[in-house]
Amino acid sequence: MYVDRDYPEFSWSNSRHKTFLECVRKYYHQYYEAHNGWLYDAPEENKSAYRLKNIKNIPILLGDLIHKAIDLQLKNILNGKPLFTEDEMIALVTRGLNNAYLDSTKFRPMWLQKPKRHQMLYEIYYGDGLSKDAIAAAKTKLEACIKHFFLSKTYQEILNKLEMRVLYSEDFQTFEVNGVDVFVVLDFIYQDVSREKWIVVDWKTGKESEDDRKQLALYSLYLSREHKIPIEDIIIRNEYLLSGNFQEYHLTQFEIDSAQQLMNDSIYHMLKYQEDPVKNKPLGKEYFEMNPSKKCSYCNFKEKCQKN
Numbered sequence: 001m002y003v004d005r006d007y008p009e010f011s012w013s014n015s016r017h018k019t020f021l022e023c024v025r026k027y028y029h030q031y032y033e034a035h036n037g038w039l040y041d042a043p044e045e046n047k048s049a050y051r052l053k054n055i056k057n058i059p060i061l062l063g064d065l066i067h068k069a070i071d072l073q074l075k076n077i078l079n080g081k082p083l084f085t086e087d088e089m090i091a092l093v094t095r096g097l098n099n100a101y102l103d104s105t106k107f108r109p110m111w112l113q114k115p116k117r118h119q120m121l122y123e124i125y126y127g128d129g130l131s132k133d134a135i136a137a138a139k140t141k142l143e144a145c146i147k148h149f150f151l152s153k154t155y156q157e158i159l160n161k162l163e164m165r166v167l168y169s170e171d172f173q174t175f176e177v178n179g180v181d182v183f184v185v186l187d188f189i190y191q192d193v194s195r196e197k198w199i200v201v202d203w204k205t206g207k208e209s210e211d212d213r214k215q216l217a218l219y220s221l222y223l224s225r226e227h228k229i230p231i232e233d234i235i236i237r238n239e240y241l242l243s244g245n246f247q248e249y250h251l252t253q254f255e256i257d258s259a260q261q262l263m264n265d266s267i268y269h270m271l272k273y274q275e276d277p278v279k280n281k282p283l284g285k286e287y288f289e290m291n292p293s294k295k296c297s298y299c300n301f302k303e304k305c306q307k308n
């Protein structure tokens with residue numbers, strides 16, 4: 001239920017942690033200044049932070065749209081509905097990209113008013129538009145990801161009617177750690193009944209990265225805490241849709257304890273930026289240091305820093 005608040009509720013997520021490490025000023029814009037920026041009578045700095053926060057570049061938007069299309073397909077299977085073909089899924093995602101292009105160009109005034117309902121593309125807002133190369137790269141990536149989704153181990157297991165129990169399909173999940181709400185995004189979780197194992201599937205549309213494994217400990221922590229599933233029964237599977245590879249991991253208690261320690265440390269440092277911990281009122285913007293780096297060139301909030 002939506003509650004009108006002067007300040008956002010404090011919560012923790014892996015992406016919040018990454019933003020905090022990257023640049024504390026960016027963290028301020030994203031997690032404090034953008035709050036209430038959706039209100040008609042909000043101050044302009046809050047409105048602009050909210051607009052900028054919702055801008056997406058093509059790779060991010062493409063990843064989101066592919067995740068949504070996969071989620072729809074999985075729900076179609078679970079609900080006994082007709083399934084999309086590969087071409088239909090590609091067309092669905094392409095429509096989403098085309099709509100984002102129209103929102104960013106022809107319907108820009110509507111985006112200015114409702115930045116969550118209409119999409120602004122980073123390449124158009126801050127750049128010269130979409131190059132032919134960018135469009136061709138997005139098309140190639142989309143076709144590869146959808147093709148590999150259809151061939152993926154997870155999809156094949158579902159189609160082959162492996163005896164399974166499904167727990168979730170793409171939703172935000174929250175659990176509480178030391179009084180703080182922690183958000184995790186779980187793409188798909190099912191139990192392989194014959195093996196008595198729980199499989200957590202993470203669809204990846206980017207390249208394989210060292211960082212992938214770190215996120216996984218949070219998923220295991222969530223399942224063991226909220227669903228009382230023993231850690232040794234949890235398998236985490238990264239499905240790399242770009243390459244068609246997958247990786248499976250069994251995490252140890254030590255890795256999960258380390259993840260919890262990292263979370264505690266991260267929360268401890270974030271809380272230092274509160275003026276009023278009860279309300280989660282932040283210190284003044286000047287306390288949130290800018291951290292200029294090469295990442296500034298693709299930061300959503302760079303126009304705010306350029307004005308300083």
Ligand code: SF4
Binds near residue numbers: 024025026292
């Ligand atoms: S442009 Fe750079 S300094 Fe400014 S908020 Fe973004 S990352 Fe931080």
